[in-house]
Amino acid sequence: MEDNKPIHEQLTPVDPNTLPQTPKPAVQQPAQQPPQPQKTNHVFSNIDLNQDNQSAFNIKVIGIGGAGCNVINHIAATHPNIVDAATIYALNTDLCSLKLMKNVPNLFLLNKEELKGYGSGCNPEIGKQAVIHDAAAIKAELTGTDMLFIIAGLGKGAGSGGAPELAQIAKELGILTVAIVNMPAVACEGNIIYNNAFNGLQSLIAYADSVSTISNEKIISNNKNISFYDAYHLANEEIADIIEDILNIIFKPSVMNIDFADLKTFFKMNKFFRSNRLMIESSNLNQVRIREAIANRIKNSFSDVNITDCQHAIVNISLSKDTPTTILADINKSFVEITKNEKLTMVTGINYNDEKKIDISYLISGKNYSSNFDNAFEATSGATDKWAEPTIKVEPVVDSGSNEYDNLMKDVEEAARPTEDILAQNKDDKTDIG
Numbered sequence: 191m192e193d194n195k196p197i198h199e200q201l202t203p204v205d206p207n208t209l210p211q212t213p214k215p216a217v218q219q220p221a222q223q224p225p226q227p228q229k230t231n232h233v234f235s236n237i238d239l240n241q242d243n244q245s246a247f248n249i250k251v252i253g254i255g256g257a258g259c260n261v262i263n264h265i266a267a268t269h270p271n272i273v274d275a276a277t278i279y280a281l282n283t284d285l286c287s288l289k290l291m292k293n294v295p296n297l298f299l300l301n302k303e304e305l306k307g308y309g310s311g312c313n314p315e316i317g318k319q320a321v322i323h324d325a326a327a328i329k330a331e332l333t334g335t336d337m338l339f340i341i342a343g344l345g346k347g348a349g350s351g352g353a354p355e356l357a358q359i360a361k362e363l364g365i366l367t368v369a370i371v372n373m374p375a376v377a378c379e380g381n382i383i384y385n386n387a388f389n390g391l392q393s394l395i396a397y398a399d400s401v402s403t404i405s406n407e408k409i410i411s412n413n414k415n416i417s418f419y420d421a422y423h424l425a426n427e428e429i430a431d432i433i434e435d436i437l438n439i440i441f442k443p444s445v446m447n448i449d450f451a452d453l454k455t456f457f458k459m460n461k462f463f464r465s466n467r468l469m470i471e472s473s474n475l476n477q478v479r480i481r482e483a484i485a486n487r488i489k490n491s492f493s494d495v496n497i498t499d500c501q502h503a504i505v506n507i508s509l510s511k512d513t514p515t516t517i518l519a520d521i522n523k524s525f526v527e528i529t530k531n532e533k534l535t536m537v538t539g540i541n542y543n544d545e546k547k548i549d550i551s552y553l554i555s556g557k558n559y560s561s562n563f564d565n566a567f568e569a570t571s572g573a574t575d576k577w578a579e580p581t582i583k584v585e586p587v588v589d590s591g592s593n594e595y596d597n598l599m600k601d602v603e604e605a606a607r608p609t610e611d612i613l614a615q616n617k618d619d620k621t622d623i624g
């Protein structure tokens with residue numbers, strides 16, 4: 191009997207196609223996702239690292255007057271880093287001075303129409319009027335500039351009168367303006383030149399954000415028997431180095447970076463500054479050695495800006511990779527001791543070098559300038575740990591209320607022919623100056 195078959199044999203095989211189909215669960219469609227970024231190519235960046243420096247910042251260096259032009263000529267010949275980073279200009283009322291320029295692309299003869307390239311005859315008023323005459327062209331050229339360096343020797347016409355006018359134009363355009371000027375040696379050039387320089391400096395500090403003075407007198411007394419050529423060469427080199435160090439801060443990235451904004455704050459807050467660079471061997475470093483090195487560099491620099499009690503320092507340091515971290519505190523302590531200001535703010539930039547040395551370039555603020563540099567930086571008892579109070583001297587060498595001053599001013603008026611006379615005379619002169 192069929193029924194006696196074991197159960198499993200009673201079952202007839204079933205064709206699976208005949209079985210009713212259980213509905214398959216609907217395949218879950220993924221929710222609509224926003225397109226996924228492609229990890230491999232995506233970058234979040236809005237800068238172009240290949241952009242050249244000049245287009246990142248618009249920086250100009252203008253030399254005005256004979257000394258200013260000489261510095262620009264020196265920069266063109268010896269400081270390619272400055273030429274790469276900034277546009278350089280030589281401006282003068284004196285055509286002969288401009289003819290001496292080599293590889294300075296921008297040469298501008300001030301008030302060419304009326305002065306005819308004859309110069310300003312030691313008369314600052316002529317220098318001033320020459321810039322005013324060409325103010326529209328200068329303004330157009332300076333528009334869009336981020337930072338302007340004005341370089342001049344103060345004491346005669348074009349520089350003393352023209353540099354403050356340039357600074358005024360730059361100020362109106364909102365340009366960060368830094369002037370580096372040579373002050374004359376009274377012993378070599380006399381009181382008239384010194385008074386012109388003093389008045390020029392007073393006008394300049396009214397408009398420029400910050401000014402550094404380089405003293406020709408200090409160069410001469412620091413280097414007895416130096417030749418005239420070498421003295422001016424040293425001054426020109428010191429000015430070029432200051433510009434190069436500032437441009438390095440703007441353009442050279444560091445691991446601990448100081449930037450354009452730090453510089454802007456520094457220059458906006460401080461009417462005077464001085465700047466130098468120095469190198470210290472990195473072996474056997476200690477705070478005394480560091481302070482001695484910085485103090486000596488300050489003492490030997492040609493600036494006569496008084497830094498006692500100053501508020502700010504910007505210090506850019508390149509050090510070997512094994513330099514201990516204590517170096518920063520040592521440098522800070524050194525500046526505090528030298529300036530005698532415990533509240534000194536030091537903004538520091540750090541980079542590395544592969545040599546056993548520490549390169550330091552610093553900008554240090556000054557409240558004033560002191561023509562009496564010997565007193566200002568005379569160390570007491572032969573050591574540089576104590577500093578004598580400087581004699582601050584921001585006044586004409588002759589007291590402005592005295593008879594001596596009145597006589598001096600008469601001399602000045604006689605020595606410097608009045609502007610109108612020169613302009614009138616030049617008007618009749620038909621010399622073609624090209």
Ligand SMILES: Nc1nc2c(ncn2[C@@H]2O[C@H](COP(=O)(O)OP(=O)(O)OP(=O)(O)O)[C@@H](O)[C@H]2O)c(=O)[nH]1
Nearest residue numbers: 255256257260310312343345346347348349374425
């Ligand atoms: N360091 C340095 N200082 C200079 C140089 N030439 C002149 N000086 C100084 O700068 C002062 C001004 O001189 P100049 O720049 O020649 O005068 P200027 O502005 O051209 O004036 P004018 O010739 O009257 O238009 C002088 O009294 C010197 O003390 C130079 O080549 N280098």
Ligand SMILES: [Mg+2]
Nearest residue numbers: 255256284309
């Ligand atoms: Mg001149």
